[in-house]
Amino acid sequence: MRLNQLLLRNFRSYADCEVEFTDRVNLIVGENAQGKTTLLEAIYFLSTAKSHRTYPDNELIRHHESWFYLKGKIAATDDLMTVEASNELSGKKRFKFNGIIQKKLSQWIGQFNVVFFSPESLTLVKGSPADRRRFIDLLISQINSAYLNSLQNYQFALKQRNELLKQIRSKQASPDFLDPWDDILTAEGISIIRTRVRIFDQLKTYVQAKHAELTGNREILELKYQPSPEKIDGAMEQEATELFRRGLQSSRSYDILRGMTSVGPHRDDFKLILEAQEAKAFGSQGQQRTIALALKLGELELIRETTGKTPIVLLDDVFSELDEERSSFLFSLLGRLNAQTFITSTRQEAWVPELGDCRVFTVHDGQVN
Structure with missing residues (x-):
């Protein structure tokens, strides 16, 4: 399972952002409070209909706006899927799978799966x-x-x-x-x-x-x-x-x-x-x-x-507080994981070239390059 494209509108610090990802490792680099974790949070929300760190959902809406909208294009085996989520200050939430509104949470959960590791x-x-x-x-x-x-x-x-x-x-x-x-x-x-x-x-x-x-x-x-x-x-x-x-x-x-x-x-x-x-x-x-x-x-x-199906892996600040030996074991394991992986970091790690198919994104003030 792979997330090919992600669109964010009025989601936290992102006014309007569209990003395309690689199939293997996506390294998201930036200083603190620039929007790295928010990208992972948006992916997680599309999968689970909730944030990994915030409740209520209104807190996810960009300041001075009244709604947010997320859209993901996903490849699963030979199928292409589109998932969409939106929320308004009024509390109205809407989820669509391939353009069809999902009326129950049980219809939504499991459409595509993610595994999210964060400090939380x-x-x-x-x-x-x-x-x-x-x-x-x-x-x-x-x-x-x-x-x-x-x-x-x-x-x-x-x-x-x-x-x-x-x-x-x-x-x-x-x-x-x-x-x-x-x-x-x-x-x-x-x-x-x-x-x-x-x-x-x-x-x-x-x-x-x-x-x-x-x-x-x-x-x-x-x-x-x-x-x-x-x-x-x-x-x-x-x-x-x-x-x-x-x-x-x-x-x-x-x-x-x-x-x-x-x-x-x-x-x-x-x-x-x-x-x-x-x-x-x-x-x-x-x-x-x-x-x-x-x-x-x-x-x-x-x-x-x-x-x-292999879930998408989201790793936020994963290497912090791991000593060199544990980091080495984790790095080795990631190389064998055979899953699309998203990793956030405050710097471009020295081991990036060893990961092979790795794309580096730079995030600054809600903009992705």
């Missing part, structure tokens, strides 16, 4: 469980539209249940009203957890292999998924249903007191263990960055294996 990716190691859940949810949504539908149903039911818990706490509703929402949470929750665990087991193999490459086999990384409630992933259907319902019932008084649901896949997490210690607490900056990179590169291999 360190939250996969250092951040909250919500950051890691977001990673696994987006990964699965790119390869399984049914999962996204199930996730949206679950999130809707969860929101309704939490609102009802607050009403019960203030004596405005009966606890009996929770039962229908518990039914939905149980059915969708079990489906979500089972899918997550299955995909995570596949992902784990790729991540560990990439981590070994990035460290020269000198460090051992373990990944452990922690579902809520525990033990549900290995249970038979009836037993899983009973476990989930029991968890919701046993925590009901506590949930009413807090006005929040404390059991379910919205509480899942996964642990990253490096040399028998949790990387979040004990890993160095370089080690944490390497693990985040391994997660992203493992994501790439899983998507490629599952869909038969």
Whole structure:
């Protein structure tokens, strides 16, 4: 999969910009705050319908303007695709695939896939469980539209249940009203957890292999998924249903007191263990960055294996805080990646000629040359 051309209008610092890219490595060079990361952000938005760093989407609109528009021309095997995204200050968003409006997010996600590593990716190691859940949810949504539908149903039911818990706490509703929402949470929750665990087991193999490459086999990384409630992933259907319902019932008084649901896949997490210690607490900056990179590169291999298509790779400030040895391992791995890659840097790296088919772009004040 290759992005041949990108058009940006009123997107952050870009008033009107059109860029054509090479099939292999695209190095985007410029000083800080000139628009390098914004190019990658635009590509990511076309793939996922969201920014990797900002919410709400209105913040993506150029200052003093009322809308933005993005368009990408993509080659996938023998097919040529056009993807378009627009957003207005009013909140109206529109996505088109080959000129046809996509009415549901599930129709859009997975049209073309990207893997994005940025400084924000360190939250996969250092951040909250919500950051890691977001990673696994987006990964699965790119390869399984049914999962996204199930996730949206679950999130809707969860929101309704939490609102009802607050009403019960203030004596405005009966606890009996929770039962229908518990039914939905149980059915969708079990489906979500089972899918997550299955995909995570596949992902784990790729991540560990990439981590070994990035460290020269000198460090051992373990990944452990922690579902809520525990033990549900290995249970038979009836037993899983009973476990989930029991968890919701046993925590009901506590949930009413807090006005929040404390059991379910919205509480899942996964642990990253490096040399028998949790990387979040004990890993160095370089080690944490390497693990985040391994997660992203493992994501790439899983998507490629599952869909038969190679995602576009976006690497923002990838070499910062990696020592010379880790940078060398990463450089070697990139040479074997066989994917269209976009890399941002504040300078033209000395290794550029070694990458072969590499095109260098210079960015200054929202202009690309």
